[in-house]
Amino acid sequence: MILDVTTLLLLISAATPILFAALGEVIVERAGVLNLGVEGLMIVGALAGFAAAHATGSTALGFAVAAVAGAGLAMIFAVLTQMLLTNQVATGLALTLFGLGLTAMFGKPYEGIKAPPVPAGPLGVNAMIWLGLALVPLIWLGLNRTRAGLILRGVGENHDAAHALGYKVRAVRIAAIAAGGALAGMGGAYISIAIVLQWTEGMTAGAGWIALAIVVFAGWNPWGALAGAWLFGGVTVLQLRLQAAGVAVPVQLLSMAPYLATILVLVLISARQTYARGGGGTAPGSLGRPFHALR
Amino acid sequence: MLRLEPRPAAPAWLELATPVMAVIATMIAGGVLFALMGFDPVAAVRTIFWDPLFGPAASYSRPQLLVKAGPLILIACGLAVGFRAGIWNIGAEGQYIVGGLCGAAVALAAYPAEGAWIFPAMVLAGAAGGWAWGMIPAMLRNWFGASEILVSLMLVYVAQRLAAWMAFGPMRNPEGFGMPGSRNLQQYPSAANPELVAGTGAHWGVVAAALAVVATWFLMSRHIRGFHIRAAGLAPRAARFAGVSPAALVAFCLGLSGALAGMAGLFEVAGPGGQIIDSFGSGYGFTAIIVAFLGRLHPLGILLAGLLLALTYIGGELAQLTLQLPAATVQVFQGMLLFFLLAFDTLTRFRIRSARAMA
Known part of the structure; x- marks a missing residue:
């Protein structure tokens, strides 16, 4: 049996860190x-979360x-x-x-310690998975059906116009960066506390970069981020299952799968956005451009 | 309240002063960090920045300066060319690994033959491997519009796993008693990349780095291609009207930086590293990004920045031995350095004025 309940739960669990980071x-x-620093935010979250959970037991x-x-x-x-x-x-x-260096420096005392167990929530699934799933519609609603979301999107699409309308471009962006950082930190902590169950240096292993690729795949839409995260979770679980089944492919080559899948998905979605305008969603108009108000 | 006012052009002295200010600020912030961790801040900063060159054991650590600076400068020269054009090759680490693997493959295939052709062939294979690994993000960007940042970065993780597989599988030393890792190329005269002048640490990679500094200087300030690269970075639309093909530029920049990173990997595996092991990547590809920025994307600046970051590597090792400072201290320093550099760079682009004076 390839797809049973355990496998499905494993998939959703493997997708959760990426989902949090991608939503952020x-x-x-x-x-x-x-913000290309998602990997750094995740690794800092992974260590800080692990250290706090270890110290308090919660x-x-x-x-x-x-x-x-x-x-x-x-x-x-x-x-x-x-x-x-x-x-x-x-x-x-x-x-x-900086994040990778900082955690390597302060993480040494935590190596080899086991994380406290995550309590099982409803249906045997922990609260973080439920929270991740709940955040998808919440963020979608927030972005598309509230005034604050409209302002946020306006700032992202055309910061000069938003500024002219009197919105605080800089304040909105700083708030968004803080929210993104918090979600990335929680995603990182999920890796150390709920998946690997311990702290090891550099343990996010590119999850933050994969999350960045999934945002492009998602067409900057929370539902797309969920689809992308599950796709990634599926590839990860499939790869682990193949390893466990003793397939005659070296482990090192199998473990390339998530990264290669990310490249493939990125290429497919970029091609769609390049050749069929309007399909798949396009990047916010002011993405990556610095905003400087002269007046 | 302070506010920023754009400058039409940065004064030349400020362009030169900001990297120095960033280094000083990093030393101060690093000292504060050490003090918080319970170390003597003055001793720690001196151990990292002073002792490797002038301390009691300097005769051992000084040659290491060129050994570490060589690959950093070689890689950073290529990266800086792309960064000037707004083409972000973040995956030099992967190109470095694949270059090392390709170069080592030539040596291992030729073993135990001896001949003067072997080492040049390895250098070519290393450059070709890095070039090919860099062309993957270039082609995916040109054909499909995929972000070269994300693709080149993903390929780092793929390359790391490729190196691990090679060390455990195809490239494992048949006479190595089952230990992972390839034959040691330092013990294979035709393939070795030895120290050229005893006591300096200079190997062929250092020579290549020096040539790369001169060549990229020529390219960027004397050649029409360099002019196109700078134009594309400053004003992409204007460059396109002037007949610069964006796709050709992407292929050129990623190919060049890939080839240089690949060569750096080869010189490392044939020289100081000696063999392909599963953790062959050493982070040079990422540190070189900092070197490129600290050097203001200028070849001469990169030369100085490469030497400085090489110093932090050696000083970090020394501080680990003598003061029991954590090994990752250097990484934290490098991250902080880039932060301060970017922050001080604001001074070159903007004048800081008080808001009241503006009104």
Whole structure:
């Protein structure tokens, strides 16, 4: 049996970190900001969440601390890109390098410790999975059916027009970056607390970058992020199942699958967006452009 | 309240001063961090930035400077060309690994033959491997519009797993008693990349890095292609009207940076590294991004920045030995350095004015 309930749960669990990070980045990019530091935010969330859960024995507190740590680190990015108008690509990269270094430095004492168990929620599925699933419609509603969401999208589509209408472009973007950082931090903590069950250096292993690719795949839409995350979860679980089944392909080659699948998906969706305008959703108009109000 | 006012052009002295200010700010912030962790901040900063060059054990650590700076400068020269054009090759680490694998493959295939052709063939294979790995994101961007940032980065993880597979599988040393890892190329005279002048640390990779500095300087300031690259970075639309093909530029920049990173990987595997092991990637590809920015994307600046970051590597190792500082200290330093650099860069692009003076 290839698809039973256990496999399905495994898939949804494997997809959860990516889902959180991708949902966060959807909010950030819809506000017109390209934060390439998701990997750094996730790894900091993974360590902060693990450390807090280990110290208190409460995984809920662990996830909360991870959210705060992610939002806090994201503030460095916010100050640099929004106040000092630095290049968003370079700043995001710096955030990732800094996050990886910082966690390698402070993570040593936590190596080899087991995480406290995550309590099972309704239907034997933990609360974080439910929260991730609930966030999809909530963020969709927030973006598309509320005034705040309209302002956020306006800032992302055309920051000059939004500014002329009197909206605080910079404040909206900083808030979006904080929300994205919190979600990425929680996604990272899910990896250390609920999947791997311990802390190891560099354990996010590109999950943040995959989340960035999934945002493109999603057409900047929360429902698309869910589809992308499940696709990624499916590839991961399939790869693990094949390893366990002893397929005559070396483990190292099988473990390339999620990354190759991400490239493939990125190519397919980019081709669709390039050759069939209007299909699949397009990037926010002001994405990645710095905003500087002269008046 | 302060506000930023754009400058028409940055004064030359400020362009040169900001990297220096960023380094000083990093030292101060690093000192604060060490103090918080319970280390003597002055001793730690001195161990990292001063002792490798002038400390009591400097005669051992000084040659390491060129060994570490060589690959950083070689890779950063290629990256800077692309960054100037707004083409973001973030996957130099992957191109470095694949270049190393391809170069080592030539050596392992030729083993145990001896001949003067072997090492040049390895260099070519290394460059070709890195070039090919860089062409994947280039072609996917040109044909399908896929982001070269994400594709080149994904390919780093693929390359790391490829190296692990090679170390455990096809490239494993048949006389290695089942240990993972290839034959040691340092013990294979025709394939080895030895220290050229005893006590300097200079190997062929350092020579290649020096040539790359000169060549990219020529390309960027004296050649029409360099002019096109700069034009495309500053004003993409204007460059297109002037007849610059964006697709050709993407292929050129990713191919060039891939080839240089691949060569760096080959020089490393044939020299200081010696063999293909599962953790062959050493992070040079990522650090080179910082080198490129710290060097202001200028070849001469990259030369100095490469030496400085090489110093932090060696100083970090020294601080680990003498002060028991965590090994990741260097990474934190490098991340902070890039943050400060980007922040101080704002000064070159904007004047800071008080809001009251504006009104």
